[in-house]
Amino acid sequence: MVSIRTEDVSYRKRCYVQALRHTGWTFQRIANDQGLAVSTVYGICNSPATPQREGRCGRHVIIDTRTRRMLVFEATSTAESRRKPLSDIAQEVGIQVSAKTLRDAFAKEGYHRRVARKKPFLNETQRNRGLRFALERHNWTAED
Incomplete structure (x- = not known):
């Protein structure tokens, strides 16, 4: 029989072996049925059903x-x-x-810096025209 390590068995097969064990099959019977070593079956049955990660995953956070x-x-x-x-x-x-x-x-954190826009210079004539425009239309409705 070829030696197969517990880690080399596919996830699907590991789940199947664990299901057989939960139905009452012995380690020897599962090993013979699946073509695995008894020690491999024992290792699969004593490991968690889903693979566990060792330590933390992802990139290390520099600034929390x-x-x-x-x-x-x-x-x-x-x-x-x-x-x-x-x-x-x-x-x-x-x-x-x-x-x-x-x-x-x-x-x-949602904090961004921007370059401030320059406020355009308005001379006296432009300010008067803007004020007159706003006052003429002050009482307008949405239909107007």
Whole structure:
């Protein structure tokens, strides 16, 4: 008989072996029926039905939620701090990360920076025309 490791058995077959065991079959009978070693059947029956992950999955979080919120609070606390570079704000809080990581952290909290648009200059004539336009149409209805 060819030696098959417990990890090499397909998920479907592992579920089938566990189902047979729950119906009352012995380890030897399952091993003979499925062409597996008794030790493999024993290992399958004593392992969880669904595969378990070892440790945490995914990417390691550099800046957690609490720190991100603290950064945003610091950045929005005063008018002066709203104009500071993100790296200066991070230094004040005591965080040493790259500029991209900071931008991503602020973006994750919904905080984005934009360049302020220049307000167009309106001379006296333009202001008077706008005021006259608004006053003429002040009492208009939706049909008008």
